[in-house]
Amino acid sequence: MKISLIGFGNLGQGLTKVLDEKRNYLKEKSGVQLDIVSVVDSGGAVVNEEGIDIGELSEASGSEDSVSEIMEDGELGTSALEVVKNVDSDIMVELTPTSIEDGEPGLTHITEAMNRGKHVVTANKGPLVVAFDELKELEESSGLEFKYSATVGGAIPVLGLAESQMSGDSISEIQGVLNGTTNYILTRMTEENVPFDVVLSEAQELGIAEEDPTLDIEGIDTAAKMTILANSLLDRSVKLEDVDVEGITRIGQEVTQLAKDSGNEVRLVGIASSEKLEVSPKLVPSDNPLVVQGSLNSVTLKTDLAREMTITGFGAGPRETSSALLGDIVDIYKSVEG
Amino acid sequence: MRARIEMELDDTPGQLVKVLDPISKYGANIQNVVHKREELTPLGKVPVTVILEVTEKERLDKILEEVKKVGARITRVGEQEKAVKAVMLLVGKIIETDIRDSVERLNKIDGAKISDLTLAFGDSEGKSSARVIIWATTQDSLQKAVSKLKEVAKEKDLLIIEPLEGFE
Secondary structure (H helix, E strand, O other): OEEEEEOOOHHHHHHHHHHHHOHHHHHHHHOOOOEEEEEEEOOEEEEOOOOOOHHHHHHOOOOOOOHHHHOOOEEEOOOHHHHHHHOOOOEEEEOOOOOOOOOOOHHHHHHHHHHOOOEEEEOOHHHHHHHHHHHHHHHHHHOOOEEOHHHOOOOOOHHHHHHHHOOOOOEEEEEEEOOHHHHHHHHHHHHHOOOHHHHHHHHHHOOOOOOOOHHHHOOHHHHHHHHHHHHHHOOOOOOHHHOEEOOOOOOOHHHHHHHHHOOEEEEEEEEEEOOOEEEEEEEEEOOOOOOOOOOEEEEEEEEOOOOEEEEEEEOOOHHHHHHHHHHHHHHHHHHHHO | OEEEEEEEEOOOOOHHHHHHHHHHHOOOEEEEEEEOHHHOOOOOOEEEEEEEEOOOHHHHHHHHHHHHHOOOEEEEEOHHHHEEEEEEEEEEOOOOOOHHHHHHHHHOOOOEEEEEEEEEEOOOOOOEEEEEEEEEOOHHHHHHHHHHHHHHHHHOOOEEEOEOOOOO
16 A cells, blocks of 8 residues: 655654564565655655655654655655645555644645545644544545544554444543643652652653643643544534643642542543533542553543443554554555455 | 441340451441440340441442341441532632631531641742542532532632542
C-alpha cells in the first residue's frame, strides 16, 4: 500500500523509524507491504511513486533542515496541499501540528485527501474537535476509512477496544486521565510535596512538559480528547467549546497533601456521558485504577455488560504513538485487501 | 454510608468475634463497638452495638445476612442507616473570605453537618486550602449541603474538588 506522509516532525519521524524497523515483521505477520511514496514538511517534499527508501528517510530524522533539503530528490518549496492533491497514494497519514482553533491545516488535508479517494489516518486532534460530524459524513459518503486512534491516549487502544472488541456494550460514561504532563505534575506534588512551579520546570527539563504548557495545565488537551471520545463512543455531537474545563493551575502542593491524608489523590479527570462533558481536578481514591503514576494515561469505560473496563498505557511519545498509527494502517489494509 | 447495627448475642465466649468477622470480610470500616455484658436482656442475651462505614448498601445487606447466620439477633439497624458523607477540597482564599461564615451557612442545612475541616496553607500569600467532610442523615440533605457549598464557593471564588464518583 502506498502511504503519503504529511508532516515530518516527531511523530512522522517516529513512524518512519518504526516502519523501517518493522518492514519484515509486518510482511510476515500481516502480509502488508507499506511504501512511503511521499513525505512533506513545512520546507518541501520528497516524492517517489515507486516508494522512497525508508532506511534513508529514517536516517534523515532528527535534522533541523527540511526533509526536502536532506534527501536527494527533494522538492524545495512544494507544499503539503500540493502533495495531497497531486501524489497518488492509498493512505494519507496526517501528522501536522494541531490547531484547536480551526483545525488547520490538517482539516483541509484530510478533506482534500478523502475527496480524492484516499483513506486517512491521523494523530491530529484539531480537525476532529472542530469538524467531527463533517469528517464522519465524508467518511460515510466516500466509503473510505478515516482512523484517528492516535488522537486519544497515545498507545492506548481505547477507541478500538470500544468500537470492536466491546461493540456489544452500551457505554454510559467515560472517565479519562489523558494528559501525561498534568499527571506527572500531580504525581510528583503528591509524592514529594514540592510546589507546582518547581515540578513544572522539572517536567520541562525532562521533555515531559512543553515550553508553553498552557494547553496541558489548563486542561484543554484533555478536553480535546474527551470531545473526540464523546463523539466517537457516546454518539454525541460536541465541539471543544462545549466542554466545561478547569485545569490544575490552582492546585498547590498543600491540596495534594490534603487529598493524600484522606486516602485520595488529585487527578485531572475528563468525564463524558449523555449529560456530562467536563474536565476538572477530582478527588480519586488511591486504589482506583485511574490513579496512574507519572506521565501514564488511563481510561475507564462504564458499560452495561462489562461494567467497568480500565486501560492504562503510555499516552505520548513518537514510538508509543506509532503503535496506534500502525494499528490503524494495518486495519485499513485488512479491510481493503482482506 | 454509616450504619448503626444493634443486636443480641449469646452470652458465651467467642460470640463477638464471630460477628465481627463477616464485617471485616466485606470491607466495612468498624468505627465503634459497644458490648454491654452488664445489661443482659431478660432472655440472657448480650446487647451489642456496632457502628460501621461501608461503601455501598449491597455490602451492608451482605453483612447483615452473614451476621444473622452466625446466630446474632439483629434488633435494629439504626437511624444512621442512611447517613452519608462527602469529602471535598476547597482551594482559594479560604480564611480571607470568612471561613466562619462558610461553615455556618453549611451547618444551617437540616440534617447535614460539617464533621471535619482541615486547613493547609499554600505557598503564595493568602492562599489556603481546606478538606471538608460533611455528614448528612439523608442523601437529599447531603445534596443540599453540597449545592450550598458550591454556591458559597462560587461567590467566594473558591475552587471545589469533588470526589470522582459523587457522594457515598
